[in-house]
Amino acid sequence: METNNAYYRNFESQLDPIFRPDAFSRPDDSDDKKFYRTDRFVSHLDSLALDTARHIIKSLIVEKNPAILDLMAGWESHLPEDLDASRITGLGLNENELKNNNRLTQYVIHDMNENPELPFSDASFDVVINTVSVDYMTQPVAVFKEVGRILKPGGLFLVIFSNRMFPQKAVKVWQESDENERVILVNDFFELSGAFEKPSRYVSKGKPRPKDDKYAHQTPVSDPIYAVYAEKKGGVSKGKRPAIRDWYGERMSAETLEKKKRTVKETLHCPHCDEKLKKWEVPDNPFCQTWDNHFMYICFNDECPYFVRGWDRMYRETNQGMSYRLMYNPENDRCMPIPVPTHMALKDGIVEN
Numbered sequence: 183m184e185t186n187n188a189y190y191r192n193f194e195s196q197l198d199p200i201f202r203p204d205a206f207s208r209p210d211d212s213d214d215k216k217f218y219r220t221d222r223f224v225s226h227l228d229s230l231a232l233d234t235a236r237h238i239i240k241s242l243i244v245e246k247n248p249a250i251l252d253l254m255a256g257w258e259s260h261l262p263e264d265l266d267a268s269r270i271t272g273l274g275l276n277e278n279e280l281k282n283n284n285r286l287t288q289y290v291i292h293d294m295n296e297n298p299e300l301p302f303s304d305a306s307f308d309v310v311i312n313t314v315s316v317d318y319m320t321q322p323v324a325v326f327k328e329v330g331r332i333l334k335p336g337g338l339f340l341v342i343f344s345n346r347m348f349p350q351k352a353v354k355v356w357q358e359s360d361e362n363e364r365v366i367l368v369n370d371f372f373e374l375s376g377a378f379e380k381p382s383r384y385v386s387k388g389k390p391r392p393k394d395d396k397y398a399h400q401t402p403v404s405d406p407i408y409a410v411y412a413e414k415k416g417g418v419s420k421g422k423r424p425a426i427r428d429w430y431g432e433r434m435s436a437e438t439l440e441k442k443k444r445t446v447k448e449t450l451h452c453p454h455c456d457e458k459l460k461k462w463e464v465p466d467n468p469f470c471q472t473w474d475n476h477f478m479y480i481c482f483n484d485e486c487p488y489f490v491r492g493w494d495r496m497y498r499e500t501n502q503g504m505s506y507r508l509m510y511n512p513e514n515d516r517c518m519p520i521p522v523p524t525h526m527a528l529k530d531g532i533v534e535n
């Protein structure tokens with residue numbers, strides 16, 4: 183890649199992997215139109231992950247009747263049901279999929295890797311979304327610049343991705359990066375394009391995989407969702423969209439929760455999900471030495487909203503890939519969080535089911 187941009191040269195000097203000459207090569211570098219000629223009427227993520235994507239899109243679109251571009255669109259656009267758009271354009275490579283996408287009001291077949299110039303006029307969209315496809319862009323900075331051109335000032339570009347891919351078509355730098363590094367890569371594409379306000383990020387991990395999902399037997403955890411988004415420079419709100427709220431399950435009022443916490447002593451049920459707490463032996467290690475008692479009671483329900491929302495919250499507030507479970511201490515009759523780095527952590531201490 184070549185540029186006169188000082189920011190870019192600074193990155194280059196730090197040996198950012200995106201400046202390696204083969205960073206955007208792919209195992210299958212042949213014509214994309216050939217690969218995408220095959221119809222793929224499949225869901226690329228589990229249904230809960232797709233609901234999370236819809237929740238993110240709904241939270242961030244504040245425009246009334248926006249003109250939306252679904253960049254690298256397939257047969258579904260993951261837009262909220264009640265979104266009232268003035269037009270929704272899809273750009274992709276498979277005509278049959280685009281024709282069957284019931285959210286699109288129009289579509290365009292255009293190979294962005296062959297030609298990153300987008301076939302739309304300046305400032306013609308309020309919102310551009312790109313879902314589970316950024317890993318296939320071979321000239322991402324040029325495309326992000328183009329998105330900047332076709333967005334109105336203050337317009338939103340939202341890039342959503344997960345950890346699944348067609349490996350033969352995903353670029354090398356993506357495949358060689360871990361999930362956190364991919365968030366940084368997309369952040370770099372925004373910054374290097376020079377068209378956007380400072381990007382924001384949102385991560386959703388650790389939600390339970392729907393029981394009827396085809397991969398439910400392989401993993402209990404839903405596909406992670408990462409979102410990086412920014413507004414085109416020049417808008418009145420200067421990049422300040424509403425924050426995306428943690429999302430999972432119904433929220434109970436603080437009063438109801440407090441009331442339930444007061445009954446844990448008699449019921450030994452989790453105040454957040456009502457599941458029976460499990461008796462857990464306090465291990466003999468330095469982290470637990472401050473507790474005098476030998477047993478605690480912990481909620482081990484992997485679908486407990488307290489535990490599930492904890493992944494998003496810990497990532498947002500501490501950048502840590504961990505959550506916490508509800509623990510009840512019978513000694514002092516108090517509920518508290520106990521940190522867990524994985525779904526399995528602490529389970530070997532369960533003494534009573």
Ligand SMILES: C[S@@+](CC[C@H](N)C(=O)[O-])C[C@H]1O[C@@H](n2cnc3c(N)ncnc32)[C@H](O)[C@@H]1O
Nearest residue numbers: 214254255256274275276292293294295313315
């Ligand atoms: C994994 S699918 C995702 C489809 C859709 N965005 C979704 O969320 O379900 C990747 C999409 O990227 C599009 N695509 C891949 N390479 C492309 C290219 N070079 N130019 C334009 N679109 C491309 C394909 O048409 C395909 O629909």
